[in-house]
Amino acid sequence: EAGVTQFPSHSVIEKGQTVTLRCDPISGHDNLYWYRRVMGKEIKFLLHFVKESKQDESGMPNNRFLAERTGGTYSTLKVQPAELEDSGVYFCASSLHNEQFFGPGTRLTVL
């Protein structure tokens, strides 16, 4: 069974540009989470989908971040316009009932 996959693995963009990160959860997992780790700091929760609905988006930093999960399968996280402080590793996780399975993350660098 394939695990959680994320694309791209790395992204380098300039301040002001737009970037879209994608997460494909494990097939059949209703719960999908986005987290972010800024260099050297803790991993912080961004938001939680249950199927296509946003269950909890209390961790989204501001309105430059937009997450979608159309059809309740894969999810995208768009940052527009990107700022320097958005640099970090963005993790996606999915779960059915129990353990959250994490993807390898997307490393975003904003120059």
Next chain:
Amino acid sequence: GEDVEQSLFLSVREGDSSVINCTYTDSSSTYLYWYKQEPGAGLQLLTYIFSNMDMKQDQRLTVLLNKKDKHLSLRIADTQTGDSAIYFCAESMSDFGNEKLTFGTGTRLTIIP
């Protein structure tokens, strides 16, 4: 508010025991977890403990929970080179899969040959 703290670095000689510590502030935490991240990989759940337990052992791993002091530790016996990774402590207030995780900063474990 929720806060989870860990030391950033730990170096241990191969064959010795590693002890990674974590403190948390939220007394309503229900589950406490240890995740491992190897280079280029995602987070892998190593073990977890329910808040009404004091200890959990799984092969080389021992988790100790002091709920009064809000202190969690992970002991790795007979540390091997393959144990080199970043170890994250995390907490949640609900069951797996239905609640966000609050993580610490992670402890980078380095094995000295």
